[in-house]
Amino acid sequence: MDRQAAFSYRCAACSRCCHHKKIQLNPYELARLARAQDLDAAAFRERYVTDHVYLRQKADGACVFLGEQGCTVHADRPLVCRLYPLGRIVDGEGEKFVELTPHPQTEGIYGSDGTIGEYLATQGADPFMQAADAYYQLFRWVARLSGDGGPDSVSDQSGILEALDLEAFVAREAARRNVDLPEPLGEQARLHCIWLAEMITDAQHEQKFTPQS
Structure with missing residues (x-):
């Protein structure tokens, strides 16, 4: 339906x-x-x-x-x-x-x-569906990255488990990026997914181009 x-x-x-x-x-x-x-x-x-x-x-x-x-x-x-x-x-x-x-x-x-x-x-339900869709797309991308020759364990190598604390992660990243921290959790969730994806991409890039001993 x-x-x-x-x-x-x-x-x-x-x-x-x-x-x-x-x-x-x-x-x-x-x-x-x-x-x-x-x-x-x-x-x-x-x-x-x-x-x-x-x-x-x-x-x-x-x-x-x-x-x-x-x-x-x-x-x-x-x-x-x-x-x-x-x-x-x-x-x-x-x-x-x-x-x-x-x-x-x-x-x-x-x-x-x-x-x-x-x-x-x-x-x-709307803000919950928006957040659910954003996280679903992020986790699908992480799974695809792992299966396509990405890091052996994207979650472990990029600190994803700790980063799933939405408010703490977004507050920390907003301070590091010197941007205003939005109050609405829906907006924080949107930034959470964007910044998590950037963090994973950076971690993969570093792994790919760091000389192996």
């Missing part, structure tokens, strides 16, 4: 979709959540993330941010939560959406009195 497809969904706050889901965060989503908790990225990961990128779950399988009244970080929830019950696929053919299999006891109300585009707007 595309954005013009007929679709509507009204959440009934049953919270059944907030259990047993593996929610992966990109740097923008992690930074949004960390800001909301008044934590830096490292402290947020230590407290709320497992395997570097996945939100933790409680013992009963509930999202770590699910409270008695529902999502406790609703204003900053990740894209996958905003899209539900839709999934979004971006590939060489463009963008498309699919309906996910709902929980068998969901209380959400499905309909066709709107469009997917309208639903995305009500969920505030």
